[in-house]
Amino acid sequence: MADYDYDLFVIGGGSGGVRAARVAAGEAGAKVALAEEDRYGGTCVIRGCVPKKLMVFASEFSDVAEVGNAYGWNMTSGTFDWQNFRSHLNNELDRLEGVYRSLLKNSGVDTFDARAKLKDKHTVELSDGQTKTAKTILVATGGRPVRPDMPNAHLGIVSDDIFHLETLPKSILIIGGGYIACEFACILHGLGVEVTQYYRGAQILRGFDDEARGLIAEAMRDRGIELHTGTNIVQMGLASDDHTESGPTGSDAAMGASVQQENVMANDGTADEASAGRGGPIWVKATNGRERVFDMVLFATGRDPNTDDMGLEDLGIEIGRRGEIVVDEYSKTAADSVYAIGDVTNRVNLTPVAIREGMAFVETAFKDNPTAVDHDLIPSAIFTQPEMGTVGLSEEDARDREEIEVFCTSFRPMKTAFAGKPDRVLMKLVVSKETRKVLGCHIVAPDAGEMIQLAGVAIKMGATKEDFDRTVAVHPTMSEEIVTMRTPMRTA
Known part of the structure; x- marks a missing residue:
């Protein structure tokens, strides 16, 4: 040996x-x-x-x-x-x-x-x-994290860099529509940064339940995030460069460059780390032809x-x-x-x-105990605002496999409705018609990550819709809706 x-x-x-x-x-x-x-x-x-x-x-x-x-x-x-x-x-x-x-x-x-x-x-x-x-x-x-294969991609930052910024930018363009892009869009907006997000697909959070990701996109826009789907960048460069073919043109870009050159100055009169390290504000041209200038560009593209x-x-x-x-x-x-x-x-x-x-x-x-990891029915959370918690199949994936019933409700939660805010939450169960098992649970709400952890236990154990129905609600809570929905919204 x-x-x-x-x-x-x-x-x-x-x-x-x-x-x-x-x-x-x-x-x-x-x-x-x-x-x-x-x-x-x-x-x-x-x-x-x-x-x-x-x-x-x-x-x-x-x-x-x-x-x-x-x-x-x-x-x-x-x-x-x-x-x-x-x-x-x-x-x-x-x-x-x-x-x-x-x-x-x-x-x-x-x-x-x-x-x-x-x-x-x-x-x-x-x-x-x-x-x-x-x-x-x-x-x-x-x-x-990776940057896209395009000229001047080095001018942008990736998610690892966020935690090392000396100062926050005044404005940022986030490229991507996955959970990292959406989370940082919400985080930075909440910290006072003007956030614009471009995603080349038709809707953010591809692969998650359509109804849930649609509500998150709506909430992000309602909060003031400038979210553009079906949009990507085709060119980028330093706004201070004397561009010929690739430079900023038109009043929008010129005005943006002027404003952002002032915004790049931090409270102590020095440029923020990202802009200083890259020579100044960044000019970008989008697939829709629009040209704009941002203090910073974040690539969250994979x-x-x-x-x-x-x-x-x-x-x-x-x-x-x-x-x-x-x-x-x-x-x-x-x-x-x-x-x-x-x-x-x-x-x-x-x-x-x-x-x-x-x-x-x-x-x-x-330990002489061959053990395969069970990758099925893993609960996960997306820390957008509001959060999304999910476990199991989306409605779209489930209906491709078998006949289903969808139990769903969306409403304004008590806490923020009282304050006159437009926030909405979503509670959704995807149920097998044949076995009655809950195939998927999707929650869009404050603290959805905390809720989905507990729902994940029941779904991992094979709980049926009737098991949920037999559970007494905790009132008044948002999560009580998970056990009080009696009539399917639709079948597929």
């Missing part, structure tokens, strides 16, 4: 990799090492879920005074202090990274602050020159797995069309000793899924 430095070497210190390393060392008694080239905690903790959710919380305070006044409080709106928030945010991320490092150390995992690649199917080569051998190697390197220059192909490991590592149901690659989990496999790119995959990997590779 070969003598290896470690039983397991994990490449990647995100949520999935850290969980796998900890469980393998702590529960299976394996000798484990982990390498991370950046910060421990990965995308979720450092540049994704956690800082984004904290920004969501911050952005939701923008209308507190308006609602509070309707309830009899004498409140005045203040201004958002990005510097103060950013300082607290960085301190919290530092704390969480320290927690991740401590968890690994306390579990007996050796850690290397270095980039790692595979030299062979049992050897890892580190960027500091070291090589380490392991009986099993786990790749958990996650993904990264993410790719981090598999570049890792030596994977040399080992016969299959790489998919998007650069993902192809694995079987047990997260094993074509090389018997190499496994992969999380976003680098491009299966279901959610942090809790990566953690589940990491735990299943340990059961399979170290």
